[in-house]
Amino acid sequence: MTDSSSKFQPFTLTLANSATLTGRSYTPSGAGKKNQPLLVLLHGGGCHAGYYDVDEDHTAAATAHALQIPVVSINRPCYLGTSSLFPLPENSSFHRETGRLEHSYIFPALWKTFGLPNNCSAIVAIAHSMANPGLLVAASLHAEGGNPEYPLAGLIISGWGCRRNSDSQEFWIKLSEDEHKQNRHIVMLSDPKYRTTDDKMRLCLPEQTVEPPPEEAEECVIGPWAKHFPDIAASISVPVMYAVGEHDWLWEGTFDNAREFAAFFKNCTRFDGSVVQGAPHAIEWSYYAAGWYARCFGFAIEVATHLTVMKESPFR
Template identity: 30%
Template sequence: MTRTAATRMPIELRTAAGRVAGRGTGLVAEDTPLVVALHGGGYHCGYFDVPGHSLLDVGAAAGFEVVALDRPGHGGSDGPVADELTFARSAAILDEAVGALWSERGGTRPGIVVVSHSIGSAIAAHLAARRPEWPLLGISLHGVGDRSPAHVVDAWHGIPAGAGPVELPAPQRRALLYGPAGTVDEDAVDAARVSVAPLPLTEMLEIIDGWPAEHRRIAADVVVPVHYTLAEHDGLWVVDEERLAAFAQAFSSAPWVTARIQRGAGHNLDHHRLSRAFHLGQLAFAAECVARR
């Protein structure tokens, strides 16, 4: 079945740190929450808009307005200098940007649900822990964990200090970020390349060093519902039921948490064959946040 792509509108928000850019689907039903999507490392906001695997298209078809933002220092967004591009700093900038977005687009909506991937999920947890003034209803996290395999840690530490932003070679990106051949179409992997962007070394090191050390403290300050998914074939995180449970339990102040290992997918879960089913599950979580608030 062919699905028509939703209309796109450019997003430009002003903050004290400069511009935050992105793309959105435009106004749809106002009884659903506004969905804000934060991409991971090595991509810009187009990660969520790969043809045939677009969260924006699925959201619009289901009656949700979806806005995918370029995180600070990525894509069309301004950002602090590389040494200041911490997850906490990015969360502070995005707090201001999403507040501006809410002032523009909130209308009569019940609130905002943040959907995030990989490093974007670590930043989403920081953002929720800030307890923003705009109405955050819940966060949906995937592509993040609490422990990376030793070979990933060693590889990231092996990059020379002071190196500029890193772009993984296509074969390495395929091996680390996507599951086995039966889980993903190579056409989708190819189509996603237009959303690839260099990854600052500071973020690479924070996700393997700083985040595992401090994520429990951050998670404990999150007081909204949490939807957490770890892909079976994620090449960047240790994946098992013990790690899943430990990560979910860290959100000790959340009113409720759902957590599962998604079978048949890799780190870039949004581009795999089951992406539409996964996106619908995220939107169902957003609707449940409204129903149970």
């Protein structure tokens, strides 16, 4: 389900709670430099770990190779061989349980397996779309302290926001479930008139699409996520980098959306927010993928370095 020339290799881990985690990883031969982060990549709804590794023009491996940074792309809970979250505990939800699993078991296992052996200084997590709620829960739990089993230097968030795209909502409400699936290319890559990517990327959609657990979307559309989000965001202390594509089909690709989203992160030590001009919901599948990855890796190196320097500083 990925390009034959891929640098990524599949892996399977058994977590401390006996759950299974699957995914793919790439560790460049020159990895091991001081202050380097371990990048953990989290795919969106209906996707899988291959989201970040479609072909040679749309892969995190190219930037990882250039900068000699190890990367791990996981299949989130309930996706492609990674254990299910169900049944959900009473008084909990899909994204709360995802975040708890990431914080308590997934990130510690990735740190021990890929971070420590490669002399990484911290994890920086990148989430797209429906992966964001769970990651935000995990980061809020990390901020609570209690001697976490992994260092977290920062978050990178895209394909999410506060303001839904009103044009797309009007479009989708008229469609049946089958028509939604037939038009998935518009969700990910926007209307072809915007020319966000090569036509070949639209042909990749079938192998990049899997059936998502309906609960993850329901929690955000008709569930309690909007109510809980402000407190979760306000509790996060690590630096956050945020971007939305100008032509995102689900969220408003506007500076007003970016500013409104940023305002909830009242206690993070740094917030970088932007609109990626010309980009769709799936920035990683667009013409802007290489530039976006370069920015993500650059941010990750900066915040991982800062975390190390502050720990080593005699003035702290």
